[in-house]
Amino acid sequence: MPGTNWRNLWKHVRGLAVPVLIIISLVAGLAYSLYSRAYFWQESDEYNLREWLNESRTFRETLPDLVRQYLKLQQALSRVGNRPESFRLQDAITYKEEEIHEQLKALGDPTKIYTGQLPLFPEIYSIEVRFHESRNPPLAPIAWESHLPHPAGADQRRVRELEYRLLGEDDDRATLRIVYQLHAFNKRQQDEAQQQRLYALVTLLVAAAAVLAFLWIYFFLKRERERELQLLRTYKQIEHAEKLILENELRRQEAERKQEETERTLLEQRLATQAAEQQALELKSQLYASIGIMAGSYAHNIKNLLVRPNDLLGRCLEADGLSRDQEQMLHEVRATLGTVTERLQQILRTVRRDPSRSELSCLDLNHVIDDLGRTWAHLARERWKLTLTTKLCEEQLWIEADLSHLQQAVENLLFNARDATFEMRNHLREQARHASELDAHARRQALIDAAGWRGSIVLRTRREGEHVILEVQDNGIGMSDEVRRRCTETHFSTKRDNALYEGNTTGMGLGLSFVAVILEHHHAQLEIESAPLRGALLRVRFPAAQPASKPAAV
């Protein structure tokens, strides 16, 4: 495009303007110095002549002084006009003219005496002072002529003229013109003529060198510029390749991220499924508990209701007149009622959960815990994804306890431990998901590790002096001091607002409070050791019972 070409050209010109200006300036300065130096003799001669003409004092005044006085008198005369004093001024002007002429003559005459004999004595042909005052008539010049014959022919070139402002560079009222010949054998001129040729050659060489330098700079810059452009192109290609690599990497990372997201979603779905299953299980448990309570209640009512029929039946049997069949039928009824009562009694013993109405008996704690472990071991392994371990003391550990309450209390402790492991697993998963310091791979590995993390619950018994110790230990989320202090309060729960238990029957704040009530009735003490993320150890300290006590049927 033409516009682009002009712009490129202007860009080149602008870029080269600085070195070109510097080179031109230096060459011009050098050329001027050499030129001035080559004509130094002429300049020197003129300075000498001017000093001689300006500073010579034939009497006491210099020529410029005399001319100044002359012009002053002329001005005074023009001011006076035709008044009487003009005659005196006219005389003074005449004298001053003569004086100036005499001064010129005194300067020129001695040079005439030795004309052609003394080299470097100027041969003066004329000296003339011209005036430039705007007057009418104009002031006549004052001149001195030597009457020496001017050189003829080619010799005329030796005659020089010098004209300058006599009263200073700023005063143009008078100029002095002198025609002279100064040198007879000007060796200096000859030398300088030779020097001029040398200087011209030097100037030419410098100019040529400057042009060559300029061209060299131009081509150097051009070559450097092309190299730089090539380098820039290479850099650009490298940059492009790096960009592609980076984009691929980003795409790969995006795919990994999506895969992780999918896995995370799957994991969450699995957890949600587990939670739903757990909720269903607990609902079932609660349903069973409710059914048991209701059944107990009914059984109790039925048992109470059976008291009157038994009483009536006894009376009927005690009454006379019953036929044998009747009596036999009544005995069968009585036996059946007795069986029903017995069955109700068993149902009541089975389903009655009211801690305040415990029926203590001497129990082997090891036996109870062992049964309980076996009961929940399978579920714990398969559903809860944790390891339930029982570590029992080898000796029998007799305590006074209500079997049903004890079982429920221990189950509550077990469930609490289970929930703590759930929270711990959830915590680990969240931690892995939000670990910004980990790269994708490490994060995924952390998520997988969190998902594969297994909880652990240990039921441990032992004797400790007069006490029988039951310890339920887990590696779950643990408790803060505040939670540890308040966990036995009724309706205190850390699970109520937790999404993990949403929809479950847990989170009512009744489990540990129930346990506390049960243990209170058993004169047992509950000790809790825990810290956040460090699991929990719940220790129940039962008073040991006498081994002679009759063990309760289980």
Next chain:
Amino acid sequence: MRRRGIAWLLATVSVLAVAAFVLMRSGLLGAVAVARVKSVPPGDQEIAWIHAATNGATWERFVAGVHRVREHCPHLHVDDQNAFLDQTAAVPELCLSVDGCPSKLWIRWYKLTSETGHEKWIDELARRQPPPLAIIGGGSSDRARDLAKALAVRAQQWHGPPPLFLITTATADKVRLDEEGDSYIPMEQDPSSESWRDLITVYPDRTFRFCFTNSQMAEAVVDFVWSQPNLRPHGSARPDGLAGSVAGLAGGNIWAAASLWLAGAYEPPAVYAVQWVDDPYSIDLSEQFCRVLPLTGKWTKPPDIDWVPYSVGGFQDPNPREALLVQRLRERITSALVQRPLLVLPTVLQPARRVLRAIALVAPLEARHLVAVTGDSINFNHIYRDGDRLWNIQEVPVPLVFFCHQNPVDWPGGPEGKPPAHATATDDMLLNADMMRIIVEAAYKDSPGARDPKPFRQLVADADELATRLQSRDPPFFRKVPADGNRVGGSGEYVVCLLPDIREGEVLPLATIEVWSRQRQATGSRWQRVRSLSVSYGGMPAAGGSAHAGD
């Protein structure tokens, strides 16, 4: 961007530097200021020596005179390493110091040129702090007048007491103060007392003159001429009077002449005086001669005063106005052939030589009868060292008497010593030495409170103090009555007399130079010959055997 800006700046500076160089070389930026005074270091003082730039020889004699002061002041040190510089446009300087005083006294030559006059230097000096203690100048009466006028006009412009004006060799008693253009008027045509003033009072109370005045010179020269029988003017017998046989009596016997005059047969000697009216020295000296003659009882005809409007002229020939003067004088002296008239030529060397030479040409016989007298404007060396060219006795065969402020033959070896091969202006140097001795003694004072037995010298604080010390000098150098700043006269004057050798009507290329000194004695003053020198011209051996001059 930043690098490009620096490159442009560099280019601009280069172009401007080259342009400025070219402009300066071509003179388009104007001339460099020439008048630039030097600064004075703190505690030091300066004396400005203002003279023409062409007075290099005068400055040399001044420096030699300052060195000679050391004969009287051994504690004085003269540093003249900057007294003679390579650059003639620079300001040469001398640095004086004395033992025990840290302050120095600088003497600097500010050169007068066609571009830089008195006013410019005075203006520049007035701007500087401190002002100079004094200004030495006035090599001639017109320059002294101009300097005094410039100082008087600017008396209020100094940063401190105005400087003193120390006159070297300007001898005029009275000068005319009006404009230069009106100076073509002799005193007799303009007797206005307002125009003519004593030079010493132009810059009143601060001017001191170290040379003799015109009146002192005229009185001394007249006194000397009348004391010498071979020079004393005499009249002549009237042609219609007594016989010329008694005319010779008038040469040596005033009573005989008086008796002849009374008899109506004797005419008193004529006195011809010339005034170059562009030179106040000339006018004043002429007037002083005319005034002194009757005052000292010298019996002459009333002086016949003529005048020339200007002094400018060539080496040989008189200028047009001098030529007219010569015509007039020729007519007068030829009418008094047998007299010895007195010709008063109060001017510098060249006009005097031009006029005398022209008279000798037009009236060779009559000229030999003249006795030419003048003041100090003709130098001893003009007739002695350079006499072959400047004052060839065969061209100007006229007895000449002139005045010197000091002994011009005070050469090494004493009165009988051999003349030096290269005679210098000894009288000028001695005058400078005298002047500087007096200035140094006044400028450096002893500290009255000094406990050190060696005097602690202190430089005067300002010009007022220097003036007081000059006036109170003991013995006085400047006269007390009137206490006007002029020096004391009556002794110490020197007169030089050049006598051509004329035998049998022929002027030989031989002459005698006599140097006389006036000595004050109890009975009055009397003239004593200091030295007599024989000189020859044109290569002829002198009487003493030397080529040009000898005892």
